Amino acid sequence: MAKTDSTGSTWRYRWAHRQNERRHRTYRSAEAAWRRRDDELRRLRGLAADLQGSAAAGAGLPLELAPDEVVLWVWPAAQLVEVRHTAVLPAPDLTVHPEIGPPRTRRPDGIRVADAGTAVITSRRLVLLGGRGRRDWAYGKMTGLAHDPAAPVTLIQVLDRRRTSGLMLPADAAADFRFRLTLAFADAIEQRATVLDQLDELIAEHAELKPFRPAVATPGQARLSALVPGGRRTVAIAAALALLVPAVLIESGPSDPAGVRAVAATPGVSPSAVPALIRPATAPSAPAPSASPTPRKPKPTASPSSSAERRCGAPVNPMGYDFCGGYRIRKPAAETCDHFDCAQEFWAGRGYLVQCRDGVVSLTGGSREACAGHRGVRRTVWT
Structure with a gap:
């Protein structure tokens, strides 16, 4: 039953x-x-x-290690890539971007493959043992480092080499390679x-x-609208049509083709019902004397307001800083404190931009003392 x-x-x-x-x-x-x-x-x-490396991890590799150098990671299938045009990369940092899915495998435009071999991450450098020789990127000489977010390519700039180069790994190994490289660089600078x-x-x-x-x-x-196919949406459309069709007929008149087209284009109105909808109930009156048309003033178009911008609660600011997500801000603009409530000694901070629980912003994100004296960190400021 x-x-x-x-x-x-x-x-x-x-x-x-x-x-x-x-x-x-x-x-x-x-x-x-x-x-x-x-x-x-x-x-x-x-x-x-x-993560702790060891000299034994590099056994069997044609690589001579320094006395205090250890191997942290080895991957046998890597490709050496070079940039065809001069590019300026951002300075190396310690930002971690966990990736849930692997990036695409297509090589980005402007990148050419120059060699292939085994990639080795040590405590002092990144090395490619390729078929054409060895390529080293010492951490102490790195001036630029960039991970392509859409492809498994990492580009590196060093002081002793003019051309920008790097490695391309299989998509399923790229995330681990990037994280271990970040750890190795962090160890190098303590x-x-x-x-x-x-x-x-x-x-x-x-x-x-x-x-x-x-x-x-x-x-x-349950509401009665659930009995109607489409639920509340169907009821709302029907109510809108009940108001829209009479308004169109009044504006256009019974013989106005534009009115016919407007009614026929209305969702839910059958084209066969259009003649019945626009048929006049009484004989049309004599046409009124023609008068010079009065030009209508164009309606002002609404400009995008700042309230529609993506800020997630952040104050309006020309820098584009918000609480929604994106990239951490380690070098905020000079006018930051004109739009945000900055903590005392704001510019003495050594981290990324965060909002504390009492509402002020601080440049101490990522440290153990972040927002000390302001009840702790509430959220990160992004750009």
């Missing part, structure tokens, strides 16, 4: 069942995506804490703790985004 409510109907139970199925599908999909990123962040955190702090912050921020289990829909929450 089918379940019924107090009115003896079953449609409310069917509606509740469909709603619960839809809510749980959405929740399971969101939770799976959240868990994948959480697992990846925690994996990187463990790798950053435990800043691994900064990477650990950054990962701790990313894990804490991600924990706050965990999706909540949806509430259970009950038959009593």
Whole structure:
């Protein structure tokens, strides 16, 4: 026997069942995506804490190590790439960008493959042992480093080489290569703790985004609009048509072709019904004397307002800084404090831009003392 409510109907139970199925599908999909990123962040955190190289890891490689040099990672399938045109890369930094999916495998335009061989990350340099020789990129001579976000290509500039070059790895190995290279560079400048702090912050921020289990829909929450195919949207369209069609007829007149076209183009109106809709109920009156048409003033077009900009609660500012996401700001513009409430000793900070819990912004993001005296970090400022 089918379940019924107090009115003896079953449609409310069917509606509740469909709603619960839809809510749980959405929740399971969101939770799976959240868990994948959480697992990846925690994996990187463990790798950053435990990664220790050894000279034995490079056994069998035609590479002579310095007395204090150790091998951190080896990958046998890498390609040496060179940039055809001169390019200026951003300075190396310690920003971690966890990637959930592998990038595309197509080589970017303007990049040519010059050699192939084994990539080796040591505590002092990145090395390619290729078929045409060896290529070294010493961390102490790096002036530029860039990871292509859409392709597994990493480009490097060093002081002793004019041409920009780098490595292209298989797509499934690119993320690990980039992270280990960041750790090796951090060790070279004695800043691994900064990477650990950054990962701790990313894990804490991600924990706050965990999706909540949806509430259970009950038959009593069903509305009569659920009986109409399309639900509330269909009811809203029908109400809009009820107001739109008379207005079109009044504006155009019974013999105006534009009115016919407007009514025929209205969603939900059958073309066969157009003659009946525009047929006059009474005989048309005599045409009024023609008068010189009065030009209508064009309606001013609404310009994009600053309230529609993507800021996620950040104050209006010409720099484009927001709380939505993007890239961390380590060198803020000089006019930052004209638009944000800056903390005391703001320009003495050595980190990236964050907003503290009391509302001020500070340049101490990524450090253990971030927003000290301001109740801690609330969120990151992005560009």
